[in-house]
Amino acid sequence: MGIDSIKKVAVVGAGLVGHGIAQVFAMNGYDVNLLDLNDEILKEALHKIQWSLNKFVEKRRIREEDAITTLSKIKTFTRYEKAMNDIDFAIEVVPENMDIKKKIFSKIDKLSPAHAIITSNTSALSISAMGMATNRPEQVAGMHWFHPPQLMRLIEVINGDDTNKETTDAVFDLSKRLGKTPILCKKDVRGFIVNRILGIVFNEAFWAYQRGETSKEGLDASTKYTGNFPMGWFELCDYIGVDLIYDVGTILHEAYGSRFQPCEELIEPLVRAKKYGQKTGSGFYDWSKGRPNIPSNLAGEYDVERSWAIAINETAWLILDDVAEPESIDIGMELGTGWPLGPCKYADRKGLDWEYNKLEGLYNKYRMEMYNPCPLLSEYIEKGWTGKKTKKGFYKY
Ligand SMILES: NC(=O)c1ccc[n+]([C@@H]2O[C@H](COP(=O)([O-])OP(=O)(O)OC[C@H]3O[C@@H](n4cnc5c(N)ncnc54)[C@H](O)[C@@H]3O)[C@@H](O)[C@H]2O)c1
Numbered sequence: 001m002g003i004d005s006i007k008k009v010a011v012v013g014a015g016l017v018g019h020g021i022a023q024v025f026a027m028n029g030y031d032v033n034l035l036d037l038n039d040e041i042l043k044e045a046l047h048k049i050q051w052s053l054n055k056f057v058e059k060r061r062i063r064e065e066d067a068i069t070t071l072s073k074i075k076t077f078t079r080y081e082k083a084m085n086d087i088d089f090a091i092e093v094v095p096e097n098m099d100i101k102k103k104i105f106s107k108i109d110k111l112s113p114a115h116a117i118i119t120s121n122t123s124a125l126s127i128s129a130m131g132m133a134t135n136r137p138e139q140v141a142g143m144h145w146f147h148p149p150q151l152m153r154l155i156e157v158i159n160g161d162d163t164n165k166e167t168t169d170a171v172f173d174l175s176k177r178l179g180k181t182p183i184l185c186k187k188d189v190r191g192f193i194v195n196r197i198l199g200i201v202f203n204e205a206f207w208a209y210q211r212g213e214t215s216k217e218g219l220d221a222s223t224k225y226t227g228n229f230p231m232g233w234f235e236l237c238d239y240i241g242v243d244l245i246y247d248v249g250t251i252l253h254e255a256y257g258s259r260f261q262p263c264e265e266l267i268e269p270l271v272r273a274k275k276y277g278q279k280t281g282s283g284f285y286d287w288s289k290g291r292p293n294i295p296s297n298l299a300g301e302y303d304v305e306r307s308w309a310i311a312i313n314e315t316a317w318l319i320l321d322d323v324a325e326p327e328s329i330d331i332g333m334e335l336g337t338g339w340p341l342g343p344c345k346y347a348d349r350k351g352l353d354w355e356y357n358k359l360e361g362l363y364n365k366y367r368m369e370m371y372n373p374c375p376l377l378s379e380y381i382e383k384g385w386t387g388k389k390t391k392k393g394f395y396k397y
Contacts, residue, residue, distance in 0.1 A: 218301025238277030
């Protein structure tokens with residue numbers, strides 16, 4: 001289906017991310033059917049959309065009349081029958097649980113027109129499995145937005161095993177039409193691109209803290225002030241949601257085994273106590289008085305090169321597994337998480353041999369699989385492809 005025929009969109013799930021996705025579609029002229037379990041949740045979602053639109057008006061990014069038009073394009077529903085009957089496109093944004101998602105995909109499939117494309121905003125679950133819950137798996141793809149959708153420019157477009165090219169192209173072009181930058185995740189692998197890299201970086205940070213090598217604040221100060229990342233890793237976990245980090249961590253561990261050994265001792269007690277981070281007022285930090293204070297004088301307590309090395313190692317696995325191109329990975333980390341540089345560019349500047357030695361040193365010290373250098377790194381180094389200095393690394397110079 002060409003994207004010019006996409007006029008009406010269903011957004012299923014109006015929570016943290018769903019309401020923002022609905023807003024972006026409406027701001028770009030699409031009619032939106034926003035569906036959730038009850039009117040209370042939908043009322044709250046509209047309230048948040050109104051708040052966000054007001055911010056855009058205050059910052060003069062849109063006019064007041066645009067805000068009014070945008071709101072008028074969003075209709076709310078609690079019944080699938082009514083919400084799905086004349087849509088061209090659907091995106092599911094409900095909790096990260098495969099059973100719930102499959103049920104919803106099956107419902108959307110039964111109740112929406114045959115031409116409609118059905119997508120999921122899942123952070124890490126199988127697109128192919130959701131496609132199998134429908135009678136149109138070739139029209140099912142991943143459309144993974146980043147939080148907050150109103151501001152973040154990245155969208156990962158994920159091919160399920162059965163997704164046809166027409167569908168991938170439509171989701172890709174639609175993302176551009178919404179003012180976003182899409183990247184292609186060629187295979188339906190767990191964590192896709194960005195969350196897979198972020199997931200292993202979080203694990204490294206969790207283990208470093210758990211081993212007593214750094215304080216939380218010291219690790220975050222090093223990430224922010226030495227590494228120039230936009231937030232410390234613990235602060236970012238709280239911002240994304242500790243519950244989601246835990247769920248994604250479990251999915252990654254199941255998919256990739258010991259390389260993604262989760263630090264359960266650290267994260268499980270928080271999840272059990274429902275300390276999910278910013279949204280619940282406490283997580284790794286106390287958020288009741290706003291953003292946590294990360295003192296800059298603690299920068300250096302943690303060696304942020306470790307975050308880079310582990311990210312570069314996972315990047316090498318993504319390329320070896322033919323999941324993504326170096327450019328997509330770099331765009332993903334720069335736009336999806338605000339990293340100062342993509343891992344491929346960083347590795348090429350620093351030297352792949354330097355990164356390999358860093359990983360090998362960590363592997364010899366801790367004997368954890370996450371530090372074990374990916375075979376692609378050895379292969380490149382043997383060929384003399386060590387980065388900018390040799391005019392070839394992840395990129396050609
Ligand atoms: N939080 C993030 O930063 C982030 C970023 C990217 C992707 N995601 C993904 O987006 C999805 C949603 O995450 P979230 O953080 O917005 O969750 P959330 O819990 O804030 O929102 C989920 C919404 O779905 C609704 N819901 C539950 N069951 C439903 C059903 N059967 N029909 C309709 N609505 C139903 C809930 O009432 C809730 O409003 C997950 O798959 C998550 O992995 C989250």
